[in-house]
Amino acid sequence: MKIGVSELIVVLIVALLVLGPDKLPRYARKLGAALAEFRKASDAATKEIRENVVEPLEEAQRPLREAMEPVEELDRAVKGNLKEVKTSLEQIGKAPRKASTPEAEPVAASTPEAVSSEPVATPEVSL
Numbered sequence: 001m002k003i004g005v006s007e008l009i010v011v012l013i014v015a016l017l018v019l020g021p022d023k024l025p026r027y028a029r030k031l032g033a034a035l036a037e038f039r040k041a042s043d044a045a046t047k048e049i050r051e052n053v054v055e056p057l058e059e060a061q062r063p064l065r066e067a068m069e070p071v072e073e074l075d076r077a078v079k080g081n082l083k084e085v086k087t088s089l090e091q092i093g094k095a096p097r098k099a100s101t102p103e104a105e106p107v108a109a110s111t112p113e114a115v116s117s118e119p120v121a122t123p124e125v126s127l
Contacts, residue, residue, distance in 0.1 A: 003011075016024055 015027070019027055
């Protein structure tokens with residue numbers, strides 16, 4: 001919540017009316033000192049929490065992260081291989097691409113690279 005200039009002026013006028021012009025500077029100094037003390041206490045609490053909670057947790061997580069690196073690399077490699085296999089499987093049964101140039105020779109049927117247009121019989125497995 002932010003306090004604008006108009007709200008601050010209203011608060012100062014009310015404080016001046018309630019406390020009077022003689023006591024207002026003294027209470028303003030006390031309020032400033034209290035806010036400074038509060039800031040010191042909150043900074044000290046933040047520092048203590050950081051030192052006693054956050055840093056030990058980060059230190060405990062470091063070996064786990066280092067241990068996970070090979071697993072993550074393996075995961076990326078497996079996903080890459082799966083993507084290649086999926087692409088290869090999607091290409092099965094599709095007609096091979098024809099050469100765009102007329103001087104390209106068709107692949108002979110006797111070469112191992114030739115793809116047969118006959119369906120391949122797969123053994124059926126019964127459970």
